[in-house]
Amino acid sequence: MAATNIGVNPTFTPDKRTVNVEAHILDFDRDLYGQELKLEFITRLRDELKFDSVDSLLAQIHADIAKTREILQNL
Numbered sequence: 001m002a003a004t005n006i007g008v009n010p011t012f013t014p015d016k017r018t019v020n021v022e023a024h025i026l027d028f029d030r031d032l033y034g035q036e037l038k039l040e041f042i043t044r045l046r047d048e049l050k051f052d053s054v055d056s057l058l059a060q061i062h063a064d065i066a067k068t069r070e071i072l073q074n075l
């Protein structure tokens with residue numbers, strides 16, 4: 001289970017054009033750098049937004065993770 005962002009990270013890099021894919025794997029604490037992963041998308045939570053502060057971004061990330069858990073537990 002993961003919450004995934006696909007976008008340009010406008011809060012930190014507003015002029016960036018290259019898209020990143022970042023998956024926050026829930027309840028997982030190991031190093032996977034350099035490993036190949038497969039993602040299957042279930043639903044879209046929201047549009048990518050530019051936040052006014054790191055704190056507001058972190059609050060939204062926590063809300064997104066909670067919503068992801070809710071959605072995936074009800075599958």
